[in-house]
Amino acid sequence: MESAEIYEQRNVHEVYQQIAEHFSSTRYKPWPIVERFLKELQPGSVGLDVGCGNGKYLTVNKDVFIVASDRSENLARIALQHQPHSTVVADIMDLPHRNAFFDFAISIAVVHHISTPARRVQAIAEILRTIRCGSETESGGKILIYAWALEQKNSRRGWDKGDPQDIMVPWIRKAKSTDDEPQTFNRYYHLYEEGELERDIDQAGGHVLESGYEKDNWWVIATPKFLS
Amino acid sequence: MKVITANFVTCSVKECKTSPSAFPLHFHDAELEMQELDFQPEFIRNVLPRIDWEALRVTANELGFPSLPESKPEGEALDDEQTLKDLHRLLLETQVMEGRLICGNCSHEYVLKEGIANFLLPSHLV
Numbered sequence: 001m002e003s004a005e006i007y008e009q010r011n012v013h014e015v016y017q018q019i020a021e022h023f024s025s026t027r028y029k030p031w032p033i034v035e036r037f038l039k040e041l042q043p044g045s046v047g048l049d050v051g052c053g054n055g056k057y058l059t060v061n062k063d064v065f066i067v068a069s070d071r072s073e074n075l076a077r078i079a080l081q082h083q084p085h086s087t088v089v090a091d092i093m094d095l096p097h098r099n100a101f102f103d104f105a106i107s108i109a110v111v112h113h114i115s116t117p118a119r120r121v122q123a124i125a126e127i128l129r130t131i132r133c134g135s136e137t138e139s140g141g142k143i144l145i146y147a148w149a150l151e152q153k154n155s156r157r158g159w160d161k162g163d164p165q166d167i168m169v170p171w172i173r174k175a176k177s178t179d180d181e182p183q184t185f186n187r188y189y190h191l192y193e194e195g196e197l198e199r200d201i202d203q204a205g206g207h208v209l210e211s212g213y214e215k216d217n218w219w220v221i222a223t224p225k226f227l228s
Numbered sequence: 229m230k231v232i233t234a235n236f237v238t239c240s241v242k243e244c245k246t247s248p249s250a251f252p253l254h255f256h257d258a259e260l261e262m263q264e265l266d267f268q269p270e271f272i273r274n275v276l277p278r279i280d281w282e283a284l285r286v287t288a289n290e291l292g293f294p295s296l297p298e299s300k301p302e303g304e305a306l307d308d309e310q311t312l313k314d315l316h317r318l319l320l321e322t323q324v325m326e327g328r329l330i331c332g333n334c335s336h337e338y339v340l341k342e343g344i345a346n347f348l349l350p351s352h353l354v
Contacts, residue, residue, distance in 0.1 A: 005354070044274025046236060062268075065275050067236045069347075076344055083265050084320050086233035089346040094240040094354060096338075096347035098251060101236075103278075129245075 004116045011188035012113045013071050015171065019185055020074035022173045024054035033214050034108055035060055037144045037221065045103040047141070050092050050127055051110030055079025064104075069095070092123045097130040100224070105131060105143045109217070111200075112147040112190050115166070120190065124204035133224045140223040142209065145201065150191040152216035165191045192218050229345045232319040234287045235279055239331035240338075240347045250333040252283040255290040258327035258340075265320050269312045276300065276315070284319075293318060 016023065034057055041047070043063035052058070052068035053075050059082055069090035070076040079087045090096050092110060105127050114120045127143055134140025153160040157169075168186040175182050197218045198208050206222035213219070234252050244250035281300040288296045296318075301311050329338040329345055336353065338345055 005351075043270070044276075044278065046275065046278045063271065063274065065232065065271075065278075067233060071348075073344065073346065077342075080343065084230075084268075084271070086230045086236075087344065088229065088233070088237065089344060089348060090240065091348055094242065094347075094349055096237045096240040098236075098238050099245050 004114075004119055007115050008113065008188065011115075011168070011186065015185045015187045016070075016072040017074050019171050019173050020054075020072055020078060023171070024075065024078045027054055027056055030057055030060055031108070031146070031215060031217075033212070033219050034106060034144065034146065037104075037106065037142075038064070041104055047102050047104035047106070048095070048097065048127070048130060050095065050105060050107040052076070052079045052087065053109075055082045055085070055087065057106060057108065058082035058085045067097070093119070093126060095126055095130060099129055100131065100133050102130050103132060103141045105141070106146075107143070108146040109148065111145060111197075112192060113188060115188055115190065117200075121200050121203045124201055124206065128204055128206050128222070128224045131224050133226045135226060140226065142221055142223050143206070144219065144221050145197060146217050146219045147192045147197055148189055149213060149216050149218050150193045151213075155216045157216075159191060161193065163191075165193065167191065194218070229324045229340055229343060230320055231284075231287060231291065231322045231324070232275075232279070233345075234324075234329075235283055237329075237345070237347070239334060239336060240349050241331070241334050241336060241353055244331055244333045247333040250331050252280075252287050253329040253331055253338070255287065255324065256328045256330055256337075258291055258324045260291060261323045261325045261343075262317075262321055263323050265316075267313060267316050269309065269316075272312045272315050272319070273306050275319075276306070279319075288318060291322070291324070293322075 038060040045064040049068040066085045068087045073089050076087045076089050132141040171185045173183045201222045207225045209221045211220040239250040325343050327340045
């Protein structure tokens with residue numbers, strides 16, 4: 001059997017390289033929870049947007065600095081336009097950032113593309129590793145993780161509790177010109193069930209501060225656990 | 229890649245994260261370009277406490293800006309508009325468009341192309 005890395009390379013990374021431009025043109029409205037999280041940050045905070053896509057969250061709060069990263073160079077190039085921030089190409093499993101330094105990180109609609117439970121926990125642990133730890137007297141940095149929910153019976157997809165959680169979801173790239181045909185690309189997703197994201201974060205060494213459901217997604221705000 | 233970003237990245241290799249010699253990464257064959265951005269003095273003042281000044285001095289030197297003060301401007305020095313403008317120019321407006329970033333611990337090289345650094349590791353280093 002092929003490794004999870006190669007599976008994700010074919011069923012996630014290569015697809016985003018192909019659909020980057022069309023995907024980006026459909027992603028412009030920030031989700032309210034993400035907007036709130038970013039707006040509540042202290043001016044001068046420095047943080048990460050892991051799996052930034054087209055970088056639509058980089059413009060929400062102009063008083064913070066964000067190092068954005070994406071696995072797809074084509075998406076990272078699109079995100080590069082959002083000043084004064086910076087974008088690099090990086091893999092969530094091996095982030096190029098120092099330990100315990102950053103004030104915040106967001107990773108929106110990213111961990112649901114990772115194909116095994118152990119790798120999903122490892123990815124969250126890798127984000128937590130970069131975050132400033134709290135102490136008895138000072139609160140630590142915070143992460144916001146957002147992932148697609150299994151429970152979304154009112155969405156156009158219509159999945160719900162009890163349905164398969166590991167699925168392929170088609171993306172139909174519209175024709176680029178009149179003599180071009182629309183093309184279908186399948187992306188791998190793991191749909192999170194209620195409580196699962198909190199469990200993954202706990203296993204990854206995070207302490208859940210807040211969690212909820214918004215627009216067919218589960219979200220969690222967490223901080224690295226510290227030993228008292 | 230902006231100069232400020234070099235202050236917030238290190239080597240992707242796991243073992244290097246805890247090594248002091250992996251930070252900052254070292255620029256080689258850097259080609260620079262200036263990109264004009266709105267000057268926001270408040271932003272520079274706010275972000276400055278999060279800058280590792282020693283690392284910034286190393287980076288600035290490698291890119292050909294050897295005149296950075298020995299210690300980080302603080303207190304009244306931050307009321308001086310020219311100081312903030314100089315920092316704005318160095319941190320945000322100076323872009324490394326092409327070149328390599330090399331880890332001082334494991335010697336791995338990351339390539340910078342058209343303004344973007346690529347931190348993906350070859351499979352034998354993952």
